[in-house]
Amino acid sequence: MHDFPVEPTADILSFYTVYMCHHIKPTSVASYLSGIQNELEPVYPNIRSICRSALVRKTLLGCKRLLKSEPTRRIPLELPHLEALVQSLGQSPSYDHLLFLAQITSGFYGLNRLGELVWPDNRKLQSYANVSMRHSVDLIIDQYSYHLPGHKSDRSFEGNRIVIQAVNATHNPVLLFKKYLQARDSLFPGRPELWLKADGSIPQRRWFIDLLHHFLPDGISGHSLRAGGALALALAGVPPDRIQDAGRWT
Known part of the structure; x- marks a missing residue:
């Protein structure tokens, strides 16, 4: 169709890369090139070196930069969202709703990743090495803290202490946490885990996300707590370096 020679060269594969990147996602073109190598290697033994040539690699890299898809940005959780949640669930008799309120306010004010509050849905990824324990809680009048055993930016594997202070609002995290802790200790006095559902299981990501989507607008995700x-x-004027330290960003 394009009158190109049949024998593959770096120029031909470079043209092919540009052509394909305008019809499919550039990230998929690398898989196409891999398939070409497997199919043509018996006939053209040097096809792998051609595909790995600087021209082909840089062409693909340039296409990825020029034609990349716009990222899907999630809406950050805001104070009115927390207020609305407390109005909806604050008087609920459900223990799990109390757990959800305590976790979402702890995640918001403690800059927690969702994976630091709940277990993954995949059982193979669930580990007690990442579970905060009840005995690590330090509770005083206007603040509470608990030990975060580990997170992905914890290079020393020492964990961090999450400290959350009271705020003058209906979604005061200290009051919600105390209320949850009282209910949790009444139901599970002998269990070591800090976060427990009414059935005695550690909350999982799907459970949390389902409640999040049920009570909050579309676009709110697990990362919205931390963001x-x-x-x-x-917005409160806290210096960026203090926010970086509080969020355990490296």
């Missing part, structure tokens, strides 16, 4: 908490600190 919203950081945004709230920035």
